[in-house]
Amino acid sequence: MQPVAPRLATRTFDVEQVRSEFPVLSRRIHDLPLVYLDNAATTQKPLTVLERIDAYYRSENANVHRGVHTLSQEATEAYESVRPTMQAFLGAGSAQEIVFTKGTTDAINVVAGSMSRGYFRKGDEILLTGMEHHSNIVPWQLAAEATGAVVKVVPVDDRGQLDVEAYQALLGPKTRMVAIVHVSNTLGTINPIRQMIADAHSMGIPVLVDGAQAVAHGPVNVQDLDCDFYCMSAHKVFGPTGTGVLYGKAEWLNQLPPYQGGGDMISAVSFERTTYNEIPHKFEAGTPNIAGVIGMGAAIDYLSEFDIADVQRHEHQLVAHATGELEALGGIRLIGTADQKTAVVSFLLDGLHPYDVASVIDRFGVAVRSGHHCTQPLMDQYRIPGTLRASFALYNTLDEVDRLVDAVRRARKFLS
Amino acid sequence: MQPVAPRLATRTFDVEQVRSEFPVLSRRIHDLPLVYLDNAATTQKPLTVLERIDAYYRSENANVHRGVHTLSQEATEAYESVRPTMQAFLGAGSAQEIVFTKGTTDAINVVAGSMSRGYFRKGDEILLTGMEHHSNIVPWQLAAEATGAVVKVVPVDDRGQLDVEAYQALLGPKTRMVAIVHVSNTLGTINPIRQMIADAHSMGIPVLVDGAQAVAHGPVNVQDLDCDFYCMSAHKVFGPTGTGVLYGKAEWLNQLPPYQGGGDMISAVSFERTTYNEIPHKFEAGTPNIAGVIGMGAAIDYLSEFDIADVQRHEHQLVAHATGELEALGGIRLIGTADQKTAVVSFLLDGLHPYDVASVIDRFGVAVRSGHHCTQPLMDQYRIPGTLRASFALYNTLDEVDRLVDAVRRARKFLS
Amino acid sequence: MAAATSTIEERAAEVVEEFELFDDWMGRYEHLIEQGKGLPALPDDYRTEAYQVRGCQSQVWVAAEPTDSGTIRFLADSDALITRGLAALLVRVLDDQPPEAVASSNLAFLDQIGMNEHLSPTRKNGLDAMVRRMKLYAESLAAV
Amino acid sequence: MAAATSTIEERAAEVVEEFELFDDWMGRYEHLIEQGKGLPALPDDYRTEAYQVRGCQSQVWVAAEPTDSGTIRFLADSDALITRGLAALLVRVLDDQPPEAVASSNLAFLDQIGMNEHLSPTRKNGLDAMVRRMKLYAESLAAV
């Protein structure tokens, strides 16, 4: 990921201290301490997030934006104060470029759905990559179906890296949109999006980045990347479920038509003529996930206490150790060996189905994901039914990696 | 509301006991005990809901549906177990007719958005009423804009009742959809939806009911009503923000195309051809608001402990007392005096702007809403800038009504 | 395979009894996987999309054929050992039964063999999809 | 109105001082509403959609005219007493000042008069919309 001015850390990274702040990590599974290595699916939540949500409901809960009474004003203030938090976290130029959504999937659908109302024309090309999550494929397929646009795909090589030359060759006069994943949830690959954005921009094409897997693992600066849209989910960065952010450049958000209609997104409504509110509110119809957004703010505040470089160093150790130890087992096929990778290790055991292995290692208290990880096209390309995926977060330890490796070894023995 | 077999109450309704279960009610505002009368905007949450959400994050949090590990399975079970809860609460025929959404606004947008993909044709008529919330107006205006359909409006009389004869006359061969609010958030009017649904059905027209304000105040049975869609928000029925339900008859949900694309809503994805999951999952793209849905289940469990008839009796007392005492003040104009009303009292003080009054009574610790309540067309019809709205819930007391009336009296003195 | 004379309930009870013999998960898993090994091979004709059951974590195929005696014959396979074991259990209990009996069967035994992690229908692990497919076949045969 | 020679900062300080005299909300509210009563009537020409400020809980109109001396004259009105008072405060501080000074003004005084409930911009009560409109007028005049 691109270097940006580091956030100011207020504490030293100490994994044991961190672990004590995540209540779920003391759970036991089948009488063994939980080893939670499914962080790419969703992360666990620190106490500060739980306490913030609880406090909100215990003493501040009210609907936002429309009330003059104290509680409503306080709730509005708490909710709106998360916009500058997310602005700083993503390096956006202005808080009005931060749209609160249900999550990454919703954010991508907002853009693809709005673009279906007049932006895409028949024959336009939407350029995706072969390693996209279904959430960055299906919305564009729906948009293509509605408008007559067509989806084109940038190929992925055997190691799980994008073919950047093919990408450049695919960019053409018909390309109206590029949508790429920042970090692949299946492979861990960090894509060279800064270059890819510049390439697209040189031809006047906007770029949406699916940042679901990036934000928990490294600094992101949307102005520096110069992307037009950036999407993320709170639940993948230690925040609550049901909320996330669509960052959009103000000029895009102003220009696109609204996606959903309802309360809060309007300026004036009559049956004859309805006018829309200013951005970001134009894209936030109905009562938002107030507690969720406030919890997301607490999660970002938590993560920002650390020097993200410390977190990256720690996660890098975990990945290196897991990769080395798994390879040492033999009979292992690693899926995704790009030069630039985050905290994901996807693998297969020769002759064994990932579902069987995941089921057995769960019995040893180890939680990994098995399956296609919502990237079926990638599985089809590699001609595999799925992978086992261990994905790490800042609270995982080298000991846990050892427990994973041990569980894999025992599972193989059991299943063979 | 239509009579249905009462749910089985497990406790006697005791308002002081109930109050002790809602932590926020002990808050002080400007050094006075809070009197929260903005329940139509959002309700407060009982301890059981807070504790359920907290417990979820502390020991069960994982992503749903796609994991074989224990935590993911438990989370899936907790999440999916809310579907039968909501099925029972709404009287749906099957749990697969319960789609989890962000809330009412999202639910209406799902239907209006899906219907924009092939169902509505140019010249089709969408029939709404003059007392709809913006959330049940703007989605249909967007659908009309996208498809060439037109919006027609059932008039409202001076007391805030629908003109049912005009409704019947408006139903015609071009009518393709009827969308009506069950209970008006501004007026409290309970609409005769059962009859209106039957009228529409006699001409083969489907009906969506906006139930946002109905579910906290009386029994709802969608099979008995025979509506095709019913929409509600958890946060208006003692549950968390950011979730709600779209009930849809299975035949409709099966027939409509998906609204959003992403993970979980698909069956198989390839760049050539994507097939969709079964209902309700077809309409639930991306990681859902897991904690929110689980919290909604806890809220419904809580409400279901009571005999809803007891709650209705209590709320009726509050409304009757408030109406009587406010009228006794003189110089008050009540907005919404329908024969069938729920727990809402909207009013104006002669010569005073609702914003001024609401600001001053907040100083006395009383939280009411002022404004157009997202029903601008209704305000335009009555030629008023807005109203003051006191809306009650099961935890409000007659004493609180007295504090409201006293605050209004003092505010008028202060402002005149 | 159990004798065609025993009912679904009898066979289910037999399965539950067998699994009760094991007091640890390893034994139960081994037994389950063993069941899968006993499943007759699925003819290639059935290894197609039409017979594939969606919603499973692994690939699963389920097919059904009417027998001359009016019962229903089930065939199944999966590329995962555990799923194949589960499919084998279902086949063992439902095979060669009258379609009506299959369609109306209560498969509560699945909750009683101590493998909730694969078997609880609300967990959406695909087992419910297999069961639904088998019942669907039975219903359409019963209707003929 | 304050003399045209006093700066925005000076006038703001004056307002803050006045409000500090009251130690209860009633006094402050009365004073605020009093300010509104002193606001000159808004000519009907300005009582149109073009001059209406969106996002307020009450109807608010704000207009601006250049003066011969190169400063900017503000006119405003609202149908609510409190909002009218707030508009009057803004007019009092910004009226007859150079457009550049208005455009770059820091209106922190709004946080210092003990009426946060109406004045904190994150609370989105419409005051920020009024301020933005006034600055917009000033910017476009400054640009001429």
Ligand SMILES: Cc1ncc(COP(=O)(O)O)c(C=O)c1O
């Ligand atoms: C009648 C009615 N419909 C729809 C809505 C929208 O609900 P939500 O904001 O929870 O989506 C509301 C509440 O604001 C309402 O009162």
Ligand SMILES: Cc1ncc(COP(=O)(O)O)c(C=O)c1O
């Ligand atoms: C790369 C990527 N994109 C998009 C998503 C979708 O995120 P969500 O399910 O939170 O909407 C995910 C996570 O599932 C992901 O890993």
